[in-house]
Each structure stands twice: as structure tokens, then as C-alpha cells.
Amino acid sequence: MNPSVETRTSIVWDYSPAPESADHIRLKDRYGLFIDGDFKDPADGRYVPTINPATEEPIAEVADGGPDDVAAAVESARDAHPKWAALKGLERAKYLFRIARLIQERSRELAVVETLDGGKPLRESRDVDIPLAAAHFFHYAGWADKLHYGVNAREVRPLGVVGQIVPWNFPLLMAAWKLAPALACGNVAILKPAETTPLTALLLAEICQEAELPPGVVTILPGDGSTGASLVRAPGVDKVAFTGSTAVGRDIQAALAGTGAHLTLELGGKSANIVFEDAALDQAVEGIVNGIFFNQGHVCCAGSRLLIQESVRDEVISKLWARMGRLRVGDPMDKNTDVGAINSAEQLSRIETLVAAGEEEGATRQSIACELPEHGYWFAPTLFTDVSPAHRIAVEEIFGPVVSVLTFRTQAEAIEKANNSRYGLAAGIWTDKGSKAFEVAGALQAGVVWQNTYNHFDPTAAFGGYKESGFGREGGPAGLRPYLEVVR
Ligand code: NAP
Numbered sequence: 001m002n003p004s005v006e007t008r009t010s011i012v013w014d015y016s017p018a019p020e021s022a023d024h025i026r027l028k029d030r031y032g033l034f035i036d037g038d039f040k041d042p043a044d045g046r047y048v049p050t051i052n053p054a055t056e057e058p059i060a061e062v063a064d065g066g067p068d069d070v071a072a073a074v075e076s077a078r079d080a081h082p083k084w085a086a087l088k089g090l091e092r093a094k095y096l097f098r099i100a101r102l103i104q105e106r107s108r109e110l111a112v113v114e115t116l117d118g119g120k121p122l123r124e125s126r127d128v129d130i131p132l133a134a135a136h137f138f139h140y141a142g143w144a145d146k147l148h149y150g151v152n153a154r155e156v157r158p159l160g161v162v163g164q165i166v167p168w169n170f171p172l173l174m175a176a177w178k179l180a181p182a183l184a185c186g187n188v189a190i191l192k193p194a195e196t197t198p199l200t201a202l203l204l205a206e207i208c209q210e211a212e213l214p215p216g217v218v219t220i221l222p223g224d225g226s227t228g229a230s231l232v233r234a235p236g237v238d239k240v241a242f243t244g245s246t247a248v249g250r251d252i253q254a255a256l257a258g259t260g261a262h263l264t265l266e267l268g269g270k271s272a273n274i275v276f277e278d279a280a281l282d283q284a285v286e287g288i289v290n291g292i293f294f295n296q297g298h299v300c301c302a303g304s305r306l307l308i309q310e311s312v313r314d315e316v317i318s319k320l321w322a323r324m325g326r327l328r329v330g331d332p333m334d335k336n337t338d339v340g341a342i343n344s345a346e347q348l349s350r351i352e353t354l355v356a357a358g359e360e361e362g363a364t365r366q367s368i369a370c371e372l373p374e375h376g377y378w379f380a381p382t383l384f385t386d387v388s389p390a391h392r393i394a395v396e397e398i399f400g401p402v403v404s405v406l407t408f409r410t411q412a413e414a415i416e417k418a419n420n421s422r423y424g425l426a427a428g429i430w431t432d433k434g435s436k437a438f439e440v441a442g443a444l445q446a447g448v449v450w451q452n453t454y455n456h457f458d459p460t461a462a463f464g465g466y467k468e469s470g471f472g473r474e475g476g477p478a479g480l481r482p483y484l485e486v487v488r
Pocket residue numbers: 165166167168169192193194195196223224225226227228229230232243244245246248249251252266267268269299300350397398399
């Protein structure tokens with residue numbers, strides 16, 4: 001059965017607009033580089049605007065860090081490191097607790113700015129990104145005086161200056177994933193946010209000031225890919241932690257080979273979301289929707305390959321299509337919006353290219369009918385059926401609201417198809433049988449496996465990949481290991 005636009009269930013009544021107000025936020029017109037505890041102009045004076053992808057309007061100007069700024073940042077971080085590392089864990093914890101509480105205090109402002117700068121629905125930045133960012137600081141504050149328990153050693157020491165590069169899909173949350181464990185372990189950090197979403201990291205810099213964090217312990221170095229490239233190559237950087245594309249991850253690994261610098265990589269994915277015939281199908285459909293349309297599908301662990309057991313294929317697809325028809329796409333600031341704006345024109349064109357490839361290669365495309373705003377970058381939630389495992393849309397990361405459906409007959413075939421990917425970041429299993437879930441989870445090459453849920457994050461749980469999805473773990477005690485050296 002191939003449901004078409006005509007068979008969509010329509011919404012019988014519509015929501016009234018419920019826009020969040022941006023009146024309470026106090027952004028500056030211009031943000032410099034946060035080096036040595038203060039905002040500074042970049043050495044070459046270059047500022048670039050960051051725009052709102054839902055309107056294409058500029059929000060603020062942000063400094064673009066160059067090689068001289070990277071050198072200044074490393075110098076300040078090196079100076080700050082010995083004192084920070086020598087502090088008792090309990091003292092470092094106090095700063096992390098303070099940062100966590102200040103994130104909570106400014107959560108409304110941070111949520112609005114995250115949504116304006118990146119295009120994600122306010123409901124997500126308010127209910128997911130910002131609370132989880134605070135939770136990560138709370139969690140690692142708790143570890144700061146127990147590090148050796150976390151890694152099963154008698155004595156540990158920090159690595160030194162860490163360079164951290166984060167992408168644009170969860171700007172503040174990824175900054176928290178990076179900074180909180182690094183600081184708890186006694187390292188000092190230089191963080192480069194993504195070019196399209198630097199603002200919440202800069203507000204976090206203000207929070208570090210408010211928390212009276214010693215200068216140089218956290219540096220925020222906005223810029224583009226070249227800023228990131230100079231940061232990872234800068235002499236004096238002892239460890240690099242990167243989240244982003246596999247291509248850039250590979251470039252960084254090549255640059256660091258033989259230098260002695262430590263490295264962790266959290267890269268892309270093409271995660272399988274597997275629905276067995278014995279699953280609670282309505283619940284599974286909610287999980288499929290959350291797995292691929294959460295944050296417009298700009299999620300490294302998105303359930304972008306939907307594997308459905310053949311016997312329930314038609315039923316699941318028709319329920320999914322009906323559910324997709326109820327997704328509200330549009331103004332990210334509206335509290336009822338489910339799918340917001342695509343993060344940038346560049347990302348939109350990547351999605352369009354891959355979707356066109358899907359159609360050319362013979363898969364069947366269905367995109368929901370919805371009115372898209374006139375300005376900004378948008379992509380209607382899309383479902384591909386008749387997908388073969390060799391199609392580009394089944395192999396490559398689309399990083400957009402596009403799900404590709406494959407089918408399987410047996411459990412063994414489900415495992416084989418799920419593992420048939422160069423990536424291995426996450427997977428979902430939908431079944432009523434606990435034993436089946438455990439058996440399948442054990443056979444999947446994926447860093448995270450969710451059972452009867454998807455995209456569920458918690459600071460106590462480790463997150464990271466297999467194969468080309470990278471190496472190293474973030475979250476929980478496992479997330480301490482990449483920031484420590486075991487002495488004995
Ligand atoms: P990306 O180029 O890998 O960007 C990630 C971060 O690395 C950004 O801060 C970026 O800066 C920086 N960067 C870019 N080139 C660099 C270099 N040569 N050396 C050091 N740092 C560098 O990712 P993207 O272009 O934004 O997205 C491309 C694809 O990556 C997406 O379609 C998606 O498949 C994947 N992706 C995965 C994740 C994930 O969570 N695993 C996140 C984002 C993207 P600028 O922002 O200034 O370029």
C-alpha cells in the first residue's frame with residue numbers, strides 16, 4: 001500500500017499561534033572572542049553576522065577568530081592550567097555547580113537565543129537542550145572530587161589544554177558535553193562553536209564570568225572551519241575533542257597523527273530504527289517520528305534508516321504517514337511547532353541534493369503538504385519507500401527531516417541490515433519481547449541502543465560511536481576517561 005497525500009488524515013481544528021516573546025532577551029550588537037576572561041576584538045578586526053535561519057535576518061555580529069587569536073587563546077589557557085589543575089576537585093566542583101545553576105537561571109533567555117540562532121523549535125530548546133546542558137554541568141560537578149573512582153584508578157591527572165569543536169545542531173548542549181567533563185577533570189578548554197550558531201556559547205562565556213571562573217579556564221573562540229583547523233593544529237593543545245562530520249574528523253585525525261595530542265571524535269551516523277511485528281505499533285510510530293523529525297533531523301544519531309518487519313510494513317507506514325500529516329512545520333518560536341527551520345542555506349542544499357538522488361535512483365518519495373514560510377530555510381518532512389540498501393539515501397547521512405524505509409523478514413536479517421553501514425552511532429529496537437531486545441542489542445554495532453524509545457539523552461549515560469561514527473565516549477563516568485591520564 002502506498003498512501004498518498006489524499007489519504008492523509010487532516011487536522012480537524014487548528015492551533016492558534018503561540019509565539020514565545022523575544023522581548024526579555026538582551027543580546028549585544030557585537031560579540032568578541034572570549035579570551036582570558038574577557039571579550040576581545042579579533043586580531044584582524046573581522047566580525048561576521050549570525051543570522052536567524054527562520055527569517056534570514058541578522059541577529060548579531062560575531063568575531064571571526066584567526067590564527068593570531070588561536071595563539072593568544074592557547075597562551076592564556078596554558079597560563080591558567082597549573083592553578084586550575086592544582087585546585088581540589090571539590091573546589092572545581094563549586095564552579096561547575098555555579099555554572100549549572102546560572103544556566104538554569106537564564107534558561108528562558110538561552111532557549112530563545114538557541115532557537116533564534118539555529119532554527120530549532122522553541123519547545124525543544126526549552127525542554128531538551130537547555131535543561132540537559134545544565135544537567136551535564138551538575139553531573140560532572142558531582143564527579144570532580146571522585147575522578148579516580150570514575151576510571152577505576154588510584155591516581156589520575158588532567159591532560160592540559162583541550163581544544164573542542166562543536167557543530168550547529170545542539171550548540172549549547174554540545175558545549176556542555178565538552179566543557180563539563182574537561183573542567184571537572186582539571187583541564188582548561190578552548191571551545192570553537194559552529195559558525196552559524198555561536199550565540200549561546202557566547203552567553204555561556206558571560207555565565208563563566210558571572211560564576212567568577214578564573215580567566216583562561218574557558219575560552220570561547222567563535223569562527224569558521226579555518227578557525228577550527230588552526231585550533232587543532234596549534235602547538236600547546238594537548239587534546240582535541242571534535243563533534244561534526246566524518247570528513248572533517250578524518251582531516252583532524254590526519255593532522256594530529258604522530259603529534260602525541262589526544263583525540264576523540266563524535267561523527268556522523270545512519271542509525272537503524274528497527275520495528276518488529278510484535279511491537280506496540282502506535283508507540284513505535286511516535287518513536288519513529290521523534291527519531292527522525294526531532295530537531296529537523298539535524299541529529300547525528302537520528303533514526304534515519306527505518307527497518308520494518310515485512311508483516312507489519314503497510315500498517316506502520318500508513319500510521320506513520322497519518323502521524324506525519326499532523327506535524328506542524330514553521331515558526332520555531334511558536335510553542336506548538338514540531339519541525340522548525342533548516343539550520344542554513346548550505347545544509348538545505350545538501351538535503352535537497354540527497355533527496356533528488358533518492359528520486360533519481362528510483363525510491364518513492366512522499367513529502368507532507370504544508371505551508372512553508374516565505375523566508376528562511378525549510379524542508380517538509382519526507383518519507384522514502386521502495387528504498388534499496390544501495391541507494392544513497394540508505395547509505396549517506398542526510399541530516400534532515402527525511403526517513404528511508406527498508407524491510408526485513410527475520411531477526412537475523414534485521415541485524416545484518418542494521419549493521420550494513422559504515423557508521424555505528426545508535427539504533428532503536430521496537431518489540432514487546434525483552435529477550436529479543438537484549439539479543440538484538442548485543443548484536444548491533446552501535447554505541448547507543450534504545451529499546452522502545454528513541455533520542456533519549458541523559459548525562460549519566462555514555463554516548464559515542466563505532467566504526468566511522470568515531471571513538472571516545474561522552475557522558476557518565478565513561479566521559480571522564482578521554483580527559484584524564486591514569487598515573488597508577
Ligand atoms: P563540520 O564541517 O564537520 O562542522 C563541525 C564543526 O567543525 C564546526 O564548528 C565547523 O566550523 C568545524 N570545522 C569545519 N571544518 C573544520 C576543519 N577543517 N578543522 C576543524 N574544524 C572544522 O559539519 P558541517 O559542515 O556543519 O555539517 C556537514 C555534515 O556533518 C552534516 O550534513 C552532517 O552529516 C554532519 N554533522 C554531524 C554532526 C554530529 O553531531 N555528528 C553535527 C553536525 C554535522 P564551521 O561551522 O564554522 O564550519
